Amino acid sequence: MRSKRTFDFVHTSRRFLTVSALILLIGLVMLGIKGLNYGIDFSSGTSVDVTISKKLEESKVKSFLDEQKLGDYTLTSAESRESIRFKNALTDVEEKKLKTDFQAQLDPDASFEVFIVDVEIAKEQQRNAIIGLLVASLGIIVYVSIRFEWRFAISAVAALLYDALFVICLFSIFRLEVNLPFILAVLTIIGYSINDTIVIFDRIRENLRFAKIKSREDLDRLVNDSIWQTMARSINTVITVLIAAVCLFVFGGESIKLFSLAMIFGLVSGAYSSIFIASQLWLYLKKKQPIKKAVAVKPQSTP
Template sequence: MRLKLVRDDTTIDFFKRARLWLGISLVMMAVAFVSFAIQGLNYGIDFQGGTSIRTQSEVPVDVAAYRDALAPLELGDLSIAEVFDPTFAENEHVAMVRIQAQEGDERIASETIEQIQTALRTVDPGMEFPSISSVGPKVSGELINTAILAVALAVGAILAYIWLRFEWQFAVGAVLALLHDVLLTIGIFSELQIKFDLAIIAALLTIVGYSINDTVIVFDRVRENLRKYKKKDLKEVLNLSINETLSRTLMTSGTTLLALVALFVLGGDVIRGFVFAMIWGVIIGTYSSIFVASALLLVLGVKRDWSKKDPAAGTRYGHLDT
């Protein structure tokens, strides 16, 4: 017996309240933009600068115990992560302690480092500190610029790909939906003031890939149906296409969310920000694939010549299919 989340004969009218969905998206984007403009992002150590201290111990790493030991020092933003490597010996336990720059200084004072080492040795008196390195504000600024460039290049490459595979209306609709997803993800991090670091940039790029995959599945079915139903109104073709791919969309999103929720609950503090971004991104990406991208395509329209009997009618680049 095959599990079906959506019946084969489903005929939901996704455009009955298209203006409402687009209005909700515009309001959420405006809130995200205002939040970012007023309070900005709560940048982590990667973007603020700070010091990384590598610890090595024969005692298994206990992140909570490390945090409790360092809490009295009031060091501000603190990140502790266990380092795993198959080359480590069985009794070799390594962690990376990252501390934000103190009052704009590039390096933490030597006295402060000594206090940190003393505090951590209360957890394990035999703890060693193989390396200590600092990231200054200049390097952090370069990381921000590189992160922005990475997201921009990813979106630009997707725009070119969709334009070649379909038509420019599909490309514009898909990219605007992607920008919608990215802006809302950044907005919720700004609104909730969750730490924003390089892991979140990785999550943003993953969200872009996930969202465009969903959108391309829908658009591919739209193109097929444009060829198949040449006399149907574009709105009807879009509705039909979304309904036909709805089961696949919900199944993919649902199974992905199951894994992400498990990671969010059981994965610990180290990856919680990344996983939260992914959960939000999957939800928003699914929403935008169904309601935003298709609604934008309906607004932009797709040029079709009804007089032609060419099976590729409805797409300029149908011959590129494999």
């Protein structure tokens, strides 16, 4: 059914693609200059989460840590928790002294959760994270190629790469910590984005089955109509999931805040890329295929 909406996604897609390319280019430049701010999951170090029985002044905690002389650290303070990240892997002696001194000087009822990662484990987790992302992308290529066709597969993976790079670049620009929950968020974003893309692709395929394509303008109209016919579902889905992600970010603990933030970035990017990258790239590839024109049959003359 022909959509009555007036906004033309196809004819405006070049502007959106240009803006997307510029944003991604800036992000990649910043990524090349600054790199990623790896957490201890991907770099050697020690994470110490202290559950406290009373609110402590951040300045006192920092003075205490400076006196310990355990190297560079970052401190995140909450109402009942102090999260300390040391860039060096603490020895057993240093860890024991830190706990004893903290209880003696700041809070005798404090309890500790210590997580230490050495260099070899950090490298292995980096490698496993990359392998996981590559396997997920390969699986999507195979699935979409079987379910649809190669043009859909290429377009879908291009959109997924954009979503992943968009989130990675934002984390690089704002120096947000990259850890295992971040990788989990990227994989979740990939899953959401491909779902949104498949909904549009399925409608394109269905409309293509019954449409009479005589020109490239017919293909433009078909893609526009397909996007509009799935727009309500896409908007409702992204808003529902976005509300949950925002609630996790606002009300969740410190350990899942970055996961929630990555989800928020990725959900918005996934909805955008399904419309302005995946479907438009498929249209570009489809237009490269010659349009089959009906052959006129001459009526036979009666003797």
